Amino acid sequence: MADSPLERLSSVADSIQPNERPLLVVVVGPTAVGKTRWAIDMARALETEIINADSRQVFKRMAIGTAAPSANERAEIQHHFVDFIEPDQRYSAGQFEQDASVWLDHWFKHRRTAVLAGGSGLYVKALIEGLDDIPSDPSIRAQLNQRLELHGLAPLIEELAQLDPAHLSKMDAQNPQRVIRALEVCLISGRPFSSFHKLAPRARPYDTWVVGLQMDRDSLNSRINMRVEHMIEAGLEAEVRELEYLKDANALRTVGYREWWPFFENECSMTDVQAQIQLRTRQFAKRQMTWFQKMEGVQWFDASDRENIAEGLRVECEKRSWHFAHPIPHSEPHRDE
Numbered sequence: 001m002a003d004s005p006l007e008r009l010s011s012v013a014d015s016i017q018p019n020e021r022p023l024l025v026v027v028v029g030p031t032a033v034g035k036t037r038w039a040i041d042m043a044r045a046l047e048t049e050i051i052n053a054d055s056r057q058v059f060k061r062m063a064i065g066t067a068a069p070s071a072n073e074r075a076e077i078q079h080h081f082v083d084f085i086e087p088d089q090r091y092s093a094g095q096f097e098q099d100a101s102v103w104l105d106h107w108f109k110h111r112r113t114a115v116l117a118g119g120s121g122l123y124v125k126a127l128i129e130g131l132d133d134i135p136s137d138p139s140i141r142a143q144l145n146q147r148l149e150l151h152g153l154a155p156l157i158e159e160l161a162q163l164d165p166a167h168l169s170k171m172d173a174q175n176p177q178r179v180i181r182a183l184e185v186c187l188i189s190g191r192p193f194s195s196f197h198k199l200a201p202r203a204r205p206y207d208t209w210v211v212g213l214q215m216d217r218d219s220l221n222s223r224i225n226m227r228v229e230h231m232i233e234a235g236l237e238a239e240v241r242e243l244e245y246l247k248d249a250n251a252l253r254t255v256g257y258r259e260w261w262p263f264f265e266n267e268c269s270m271t272d273v274q275a276q277i278q279l280r281t282r283q284f285a286k287r288q289m290t291w292f293q294k295m296e297g298v299q300w301f302d303a304s305d306r307e308n309i310a311e312g313l314r315v316e317c318e319k320r321s322w323h324f325a326h327p328i329p330h331s332e333p334h335r336d337e
Contacts, residue, residue: 020112022104022205022206023206023209024104024115024209025046025113025116026116026117026124026128026209026211027116027117028121028211028213029119029212029292029303030288031285031288032220033213033215033220033285033303036069036073038117038211038213039115040073041328043115044076044326045313045327045328046115047326048111049077049107049114050078050117051079051127052080052081052118053116053123054068054082054118054119054120054123055122056251056254057118058082058083058084058091059083059091059251060085060087061087062257064236065236065239065240068082081096087246088249093120093122093131096126097126121288121295125295128201129202130202134185134196135185135188136185137184140188141180144183144184145180148180153176156176156180159183160173160182163183163192164192164194166192167192171287172254172255174258174280175253177250208297209299209312210295210297210298211312211313212293212295212298212299212301213302213303215302215304224285225278227281228256229274232270240260244261244264255280256277259273299312
């Protein structure tokens with residue numbers, strides 16, 4: 001990966017003191033709640049950079065459908081782990097944990113804060129708590145893929161419902177590869193896939209302050225619907241068409257992309273595509289909230305409560321006798337992120 005985040009580590013001046021523990025500010029919440037804008041404002045206040053924790057925004061050529069930080073936003077503050085993997089390549093939470101940990105090890109030799117922001121709960125958990133060693137078996141996976149081809153996804157979902165209903169309830173059950181991966185682990189280990197995410201958190205050489213952003217459901221759904229409209233206006237159809245030859249890649253089996261295949265076959269209308277993306281994004285946001293609400297140590301705020309969020313960050317800094325480099329602006333987020 002010639003242009004990987006690990007090779008774009010900024011050159012920075014020393015600012016962390018001996019024996020001082022760095023602070024990782026973590027911003028989580030459902031899609032469209034405003035994480036990107038908040039992460040940028042916090043990173044500017046702390047004069048630091050952002051680690052992106054989004055399993056879809058790692059892919060190149062998918063900026064519109066994944067709502068990746070825009071060029072202007074990335075010019076404001078350096079973002080890492082965005083737009084660096086081809087869509088036909090695989091990138092796991094375990095790989096993210098390794099790569100982001102290496103980045104932080106380098107960064108915290110010189111700087112005392114960084115911001116982690118994103119809606120992929122497993123990526124967040126991987127970095128701040130660590131993941132258990134999850135087994136794999138290519139032969140089992142091949143058998144499951146063959147069953148998928150012969151009988152479709154429904155029987156696999158039914159089997160997963162028997163083996164790990166907890167995981168099924170909060171995952172994207174329409175993503176065949178995620179269903180197959182969960183079943184693979186269940187069948188190899190004899191344990192629910194979800195049980196591998198319950199180990200005691202690993203010690204990290206930095207502190208964390210986890211901010212959870214939330215919004216009433218009607219407002220969030222309205223933002224989601226509007227954002228999908230903006231994506232289509234911004235050229236989502238063209239973006240997907242350019243990737244159609246990779247339609248079987250795992251990256252393309254996701255909300256915002258798979259809904260286009262019937263449209264390209266003249267099996268549905270543009271209105272149908274938009275409605276399906278909006279519906280599935282709302283469902284996805286609900287699953288995200290279920291995941292993050294089960295996380296320990298999250299301090300929840302209404303996404304519009306800029307005064308109290310800024311005060312919370314100020315308190316965290318004052319505990320360490322740190323001061324903001326720049327104030328957090330009081331304006332409302334302007335991005336339907």
